[in-house]
Amino acid sequence: MPRARYETVAGDLREQIKTGDLAPGTKLPGEREIMEQYRVSVTVARAAVAQLRHEGLVYSQQGKGTFVRGPRQRVRRTPERYQWEKARALATEEERIRTGAVEQDTGLKFEDLDFHAEYGTESASKDLAEAFEVPVGCLLLRRTYRTRLRTEDSPLSLIQSYLVYDMIKENPDLLTADNEPWPGGTHHQLFTVGIEVDRIIDDITARPPTHEEAEVLGLEPGTSVIMLRKTSIDINNRMVELSDIALPGDRTVLSYTTQLTRWSS
Amino acid sequence: MPRARYETVAGDLREQIKTGDLAPGTKLPGEREIMEQYRVSVTVARAAVAQLRHEGLVYSQQGKGTFVRGPRQRVRRTPERYQWEKARALATEEERIRTGAVEQDTGLKFEDLDFHAEYGTESASKDLAEAFEVPVGCLLLRRTYRTRLRTEDSPLSLIQSYLVYDMIKENPDLLTADNEPWPGGTHHQLFTVGIEVDRIIDDITARPPTHEEAEVLGLEPGTSVIMLRKTSIDINNRMVELSDIALPGDRTVLSYTTQLTRWSS
DNA sequence: GAGTGGTCTAGACCACTGT
DNA sequence: CAGTGGTCTAGACCACTCC
Numbered sequence: 001m002p003r004a005r006y007e008t009v010a011g012d013l014r015e016q017i018k019t020g021d022l023a024p025g026t027k028l029p030g031e032r033e034i035m036e037q038y039r040v041s042v043t044v045a046r047a048a049v050a051q052l053r054h055e056g057l058v059y060s061q062q063g064k065g066t067f068v069r070g071p072r073q074r075v076r077r078t079p080e081r082y083q084w085e086k087a088r089a090l091a092t093e094e095e096r097i098r099t100g101a102v103e104q105d106t107g108l109k110f111e112d113l114d115f116h117a118e119y120g121t122e123s124a125s126k127d128l129a130e131a132f133e134v135p136v137g138c139l140l141l142r143r144t145y146r147t148r149l150r151t152e153d154s155p156l157s158l159i160q161s162y163l164v165y166d167m168i169k170e171n172p173d174l175l176t177a178d179n180e181p182w183p184g185g186t187h188h189q190l191f192t193v194g195i196e197v198d199r200i201i202d203d204i205t206a207r208p209p210t211h212e213e214a215e216v217l218g219l220e221p222g223t224s225v226i227m228l229r230k231t232s233i234d235i236n237n238r239m240v241e242l243s244d245i246a247l248p249g250d251r252t253v254l255s256y257t258t259q260l261t262r263w264s265s
Numbered sequence: 266m267p268r269a270r271y272e273t274v275a276g277d278l279r280e281q282i283k284t285g286d287l288a289p290g291t292k293l294p295g296e297r298e299i300m301e302q303y304r305v306s307v308t309v310a311r312a313a314v315a316q317l318r319h320e321g322l323v324y325s326q327q328g329k330g331t332f333v334r335g336p337r338q339r340v341r342r343t344p345e346r347y348q349w350e351k352a353r354a355l356a357t358e359e360e361r362i363r364t365g366a367v368e369q370d371t372g373l374k375f376e377d378l379d380f381h382a383e384y385g386t387e388s389a390s391k392d393l394a395e396a397f398e399v400p401v402g403c404l405l406l407r408r409t410y411r412t413r414l415r416t417e418d419s420p421l422s423l424i425q426s427y428l429v430y431d432m433i434k435e436n437p438d439l440l441t442a443d444n445e446p447w448p449g450g451t452h453h454q455l456f457t458v459g460i461e462v463d464r465i466i467d468d469i470t471a472r473p474p475t476h477e478e479a480e481v482l483g484l485e486p487g488t489s490v491i492m493l494r495k496t497s498i499d500i501n502n503r504m505v506e507l508s509d510i511a512l513p514g515d516r517t518v519l520s521y522t523t524q525l526t527r528w529s530s
Numbered sequence: 531g532a533g534t535g536g537t538c539t540a541g542a543c544c545a546c547t548g549t
Numbered sequence: 550c551a552g553t554g555g556t557c558t559a560g561a562c563c564a565c566t567c568c
Contacts, residue, residue, distance in 0.1 A: 004537060014476060030553060041539045043308070046555085054319055054486065056473050062554045063546035074470070079523040086525050196528055202521045205339070206471035206489040206514030208321050211279060221319065224471040224489035224514065235527070249471030249489065256467045256521045258344040260351050262500070263461055269556060295534060306558045311536085327535045328565035537563075547553075 009038050009048035017057055017068055024070030028058060056222035056250065069222075074253045075156065082200050089187035096184035117180035118144040121165060131231065132164055132239050139165040141175065146216065158217055158246040161186070167240065168193050186232075186241060196235050202256075203229040206249060213246055224249035274303050274313035282322055282333055289335030293323060321487035321515065334487075339518045340421065347465050354452035361449035382445035383409040386430060396496065397429055397504050404430040406440065411481065423482055423511040426451070432505065433458050451497075451506060461500050467521075468494040471514060478511055489514035 003011070013029075016022045029037065034045040049066055052058045060066040088096060122142045129136040145159040168174050171192045182189055187197060205227045209219040219225065225246045232241040247254075268276070281287045294302065299310040314331055317323045325331040353361060387407045394401040410424040433439045436457045447454055452462060470492045474484040484490065490511045497506040512519075 006537080011476070031555095032553085042541085043538060047537085049554090054473060055475060060554060061547085063548075063552080065547095065553060079521065082523050083525055086528075090528060197525060198527075199525055200523045202519075202523070204469060204491070204519040204521075205517065206491045208319060208473070208487060208489055210320060211276070222473060224473055226469070226471045226491075252470065254467075254469040256344065256469075258347050258465045258467070260348055260462060260464060262463075263351075263355060271556080297534085307560085308557060312556085314535090325535060326566085328533080328567080330534060330566095531568090532566105533568105534566075535564085537561100539561080540559100542556100542558080544556075545554085547551100549550080549552105 005038075005040055006044045006047035006051070009034065009040065009044065010051040012038075013048065013052060014055075014057065017052075022068050024068050026068050028066040028068065030065060053220075053222050059220060059222065072250050074251055076253050076255055077247075078255045078257075079200070079202065085185055086187045086197060089184045089191050091184070093183060096188065115181055116144075116146040117177045119175065119177040120144075122162075128162060128242065131242055132162075134164060141165050141168065143177070156247075158213060159243055160245075161241065161243040163241055167195070167238075190234075190240060195240050197232045197240065198235040198237075199233050201231040201233070202254075203231070204254065205229075209246075217246065217248060219248060226252055226254065228254070270303070270305055271309045271312035271316065274299065274305065274309065275316040277303075278313065278317060279320075279322065282317075287333050289333050291333050293331040293333065295330060318485075318487050324485060324487065337515050339516055341518050341520055342512075343520045343522075344465070344467065350450055351452045351462060354449045354456050356449070358448060361453065380446055381409075381411040382442045384440065384442040385409075387427075393427060393507065396507055397427075399429060406430050406433065408442070421512075423478060424508055425510075426506065426508040428506055432460070432503075455499075455505060460505050462497045462505065463500040463502075464498050466496040466498070467519075468496070469519065470494075474511075482511065482513060484513060491517055491519065493519070 013022070022028065028049065031042060031045045031049070034040070034048065035042060038045070049058065049060070053060060053066075056069060058066050058068055120142050122140050124132065124134055124136055124138040124140050126136055128140065129138060132138070132140075141163045143159075143161040143163070145157075145161065147156045163174075168190070171189075173179055174189050174192070184191075190197065206224050207227060209217065209223065209225045213219060213225055214221075217225075226249050228243075228245040228247060230241075230243040230245060231239060234240045278287070278293065287293065293314065296307060296310045296314070299305070299313065300307060303310070314323065314325065318325060318331075321334060323331050323333055385407050387405050389397065389399055389401055389403040389405050391401055393405065394403060397403070397405075406428045408424075408426040408428075410422075410426065412421045428439075433455070436454075438444055439454050439457070449456075455462065471489050472492060474482070474488065474490045478484060478490055479486075482490075491514050493508075493510040493512060495506075495508040495510060496504060499505045
């Protein structure tokens with residue numbers, strides 16, 4: 001089993017990390033040190049470290065060194081928020097203004113968050129047209145939301161939300177970002193045009209961050225994004241909203257509980 | 266905004282992929298071609314391609330070339346399987362033998378699958394001890410399951426399942442892998458020692474594959490794994506089973522439906 | 531055998547971090 | 550300033566695929 005030199009080096013360092021010889025926070029041997037110890041060139045030393053970086057085991061800081069990553073604190077996200085959000089849409093305006101979905105998640109105050117919304121229109125791609133069961137090219141309202149922590153630059157999510165334009169155009173307030181953050185959220189927005197959501201489907205996949213996500217959300221190599229496609233179906237069985245939500249995979253945990261029926265009663 | 270040469274090259278290629286100039290399946294310019302076109306060295310050309318590979322946009326095959334990745338077919342996994350699995354535990358033995366959970370997922374015959382089970386014991390780590398609410402070091406039964414397609418080498422999942430040893434030791438058949446695949450699955454196994462599962466919690470995160478997962482599941486750079494921690498709670502509110510399930514992020518979609526209560530009735 | 535990606539050497543210079 | 554990682558050059562040879 002003849003392995004590449006850089007894989008041998010990476011394997012050796014990986015072993016030291018796994019056994020705890022190199023604890024989280026510890027500095028790895030520097031490039032020059034690795035070159036000397038293992039008698040390899042810069043390229044090989046760097047390739048070895050790069051592999052560990054892409055596995056998410058270590059991170060590098062220019063001018064300082066490469067360090068072992070520890071486990072990260074995660075934000076928990078459960079579907080109970082959906083029920084909470086829907087109920088909130090019927091609250092008084094004062095109450096709706098006072099609360100926000102993001103804060104519920106994180107226990108953070110609104111002031112700590114950098115909230116950003118952007119509205120635009122878009123023709124339905126094949127993918128979206130199929131999901132909404134409308135013809136390709138049908139006009140959609142696209143809304144982009146970004147939330148990130150002001151304090152650290154721990155981003156929380158990047159959301160792309162779609163609505164069928166014709167379905168909500170009767171309320172012009174819904175067509176611009178000027179009213180964001182809308183008190184009461186999407187459920188209340190839909191409420192103003194007579195739509196009630198019956199159920200929400202979460203479809204979850206994962207992949208490496210795109211170049212844009214890496215830039216916007218500040219994700220490093222060695223992390224993944226959880227892609228959550230959230231589909232809202234109204235009480236008339238129409239698909240009324242679709243959100244593609246990108247969440248940092250190392251700082252998020254999605255939690256779903258399934259209640260089973262009893263064998264005997 | 267002075268970017269590194271390799272990032273410029275990668276950005277250019279990325280652009281061509283996004284616009285469709287380089288369609289899925291198309292061959293990228295070769296290393297030598299890139300070196301010439303952009304007047305860069307091998308290192309830079311390779312670094313550019315490596316970046317795209319780690320973003321999952323392209324894949325390379327030695328001796329052939331580098332190609333644009335298309336979307337992959339995904340296996341859908343819903344929590345309905347849990348209800349189905351539980352119900353199956355009460356079926357006749359003949360019926361239980363005839364069916365299996367994996368097949369339900371994929372519509373594949375048992376013969377197409379390479380099923381592998383391995384049993385062992387383990388002392389509870391801090392992480393697991395907290396989850397099970399037992400002291401650290403408590404004896405656990407660890408079961409490892411691997412399923413992969415025999416035809417392609419499309420792996421399906423890598424499962425690490427834990428049970429508290431004392432909770433199931435009264436039935437010695439449960440302690441060895443000799444009886445796997447057990448007709449009726451874990452629910453029936455627990456049934457033999459008088460345990461009924463009440464609810465199941467799925468906790469979902471994502472990360473790049475570890476070195477081992479990459480080897481065992483055949484995952485390439487540019488893919489993520491979805492980590493699903495499945496916790497089973499019995500009708501007496503005891504944590505009875507915990508599974509850490511690694512799923513290929515590019516071939517899996519987890520789907521959860523949340524039913525909301527009506528505003529008015 | 532020609533063409534491809536994979537690995538590797540032995541250097542060099544730059545940018546950033548700390549003292 | 551010294552020490553670190555980040556980028557880059559200009560080569561070389563190997564391993565694999567396909568004809």
